[in-house]
Amino acid sequence: MIRSVPAPEDFGVEMMGVPEGATIELDIRLEAVLEGVLITGTARVPLEGECGRCLDPIASTFEADFQELFVYPDTRSGGHADDDELRLEDDLIDLEPVLRDAVLLALPLSPLCRDDCPGLCPECGVRLADAEPDHHHDAADPRWAALRNLTTEGPDNGSAADSSGGGSGRNVSHGPFDQREGKQEG
Numbered sequence: 001m002i003r004s005v006p007a008p009e010d011f012g013v014e015m016m017g018v019p020e021g022a023t024i025e026l027d028i029r030l031e032a033v034l035e036g037v038l039i040t041g042t043a044r045v046p047l048e049g050e051c052g053r054c055l056d057p058i059a060s061t062f063e064a065d066f067q068e069l070f071v072y073p074d075t076r077s078g079g080h081a082d083d084d085e086l087r088l089e090d091d092l093i094d095l096e097p098v099l100r101d102a103v104l105l106a107l108p109l110s111p112l113c114r115d116d117c118p119g120l121c122p123e124c125g126v127r128l129a130d131a132e133p134d135h136h137h138d139a140a141d142p143r144w145a146a147l148r149n150l151t152t153e154g155p156d157n158g159s160a161a162d163s164s165g166g167g168s169g170r171n172v173s174h175g176p177f178d179q180r181e182g183k184q185e186g
């Protein structure tokens with residue numbers, strides 16, 4: 001049995017959801033079982049959201065399977081009625097909570113417009129998918145260049161102090177300390 005229902009409000013997670021009023025297609029199978037009705041189905045929902053990397057709008061569809069048992073209201077389930085049980089009320093089935101569980105739990109918290117979305121350039125914010133393939137910024141900023149020197153030629157003096165003679169392959173030979181140590185051999 002195929003049904004179409006309009007999406008309720010707030011049917012989504014932060015970055016992605018079903019627009020209110022959009023059509024949810026339900027393919028439902030009902031099975032009468034001893035205690036009630038077992039509902040098995042698939043929900044196909046339209047999704048709208050934003051890419052978690054480039055903030056591009058995303059539109060897609062999503063399918064979620066669900067299965068839930070709705071028990072008859074007068075079922076004497078051993079005297080202890082379970083509040084978590086879903087119940088048939090006046091022969092009606094409220095599928096909304098079932099759909100919420102099935103769909104919302106499966107939605108990605110950080111959806112992507114595509115798996116390899118390159119995101120935004122961290123320097124200028126342009127969408128890298130739109131930019132030139134070799135989009136980059138010359139890292140000629142002297143402040144960054146200075147920092148880079150610090151990390152490659154760091155003040156690493158002394159750690160090779162007791163090295164056993166030549167050939168331990170350290171090319172960091174700026175500064176007076178290194179030179180002195182090098183000459184002590186022989």
Ligand SMILES: [Zn+2]
Nearest residue numbers: 051054113117
């Ligand atoms: Zn993206």
Ligand SMILES: [Zn+2]
Nearest residue numbers: 121123124125
């Ligand atoms: Zn850029």
